[in-house]
Amino acid sequence: MPTPAYNAFSAACPTREVLNLISGKWVGLTLTALAQGTQRYGELAGRIGGISHKMLTQTLRMLEQNGLVERKVTPTIPVTVDYSLTPLGSTLVPVVAAVKAWAEANVEQVRAAAASYEMPLGGGAETAALVAERASV
């Protein structure tokens, strides 16, 4: 079959899993960081500000399992681990880099829009950014 005709709008489509996979909070930054070339665990941790130990490991493992990242262990003492992009992972980099670039380029417009958002009722003392899901309080 030449055209698989996957359609992400279908709830049952396996594309959904892939979509959820790459929309993880740290996936984009991790892949973008790896686009700079093979790096050690510690280098990645330093480059991606604010990522916790756990999430970096978890994200890398997940990407490895799905064929986007390669993990190479060198049994030195202490052990050395290098991470690099697979060919498949490399094809995703431009995409996530575009997302990152869009975010950086449009931060101010988004913030301006959020700040000037007209509250439905009541005082406008709160910033729109906080309104999204504060109903639980």
Next chain:
Amino acid sequence: MPTPAYNAFSAACPTREVLNLISGKWVGLTLTALAQGTQRYGELAGRIGGISHKMLTQTLRMLEQNGLVERKVTPTIPVTVDYSLTPLGSTLVPVVAAVKAWAEANVEQVRAAAASYEMPLGGGAETAALVAERASV
């Protein structure tokens, strides 16, 4: 200052908020659906398979607050609500569409990689897709 020099790798950078915003589970599909043109609430709900009532509303509200989507209410009986992309939102569409397209194009490769993932130890009876976060059991 001409170049704001936002850098998403910095933990304190406001780009992070925008990044988290557009990496929501339903944001990409919602924006892609809206790229087809102005649509009613019900149309969107039908087009985006598997989305719950709550999440569609929540996603649309969030996008509206951040200036990506416009919401127009016509006080007919019953009420009519039309959603459309703002100019800012339109600039994001190609980006999220690329993500969706990548996912659809590479589902099989990702699944193949996940299926052939070598388990660190123990039997290989389980599929890799389940290994990611089963530690809590």
Next chain:
DNA sequence: CTGGATCCGAAACGATACTG
């Protein structure tokens, strides 16, 4: 150095029921 294991709070998500 690299990361596994565990605990725990905070969100995101989803199903259902109710409303104008």
Next chain:
DNA sequence: CAGTATCGTTTCGGATCCAG
């Protein structure tokens, strides 16, 4: 038709401690 409200479940994400 287009939501809102509520509840329960799942997942996320960080801190800490431990280990090869």
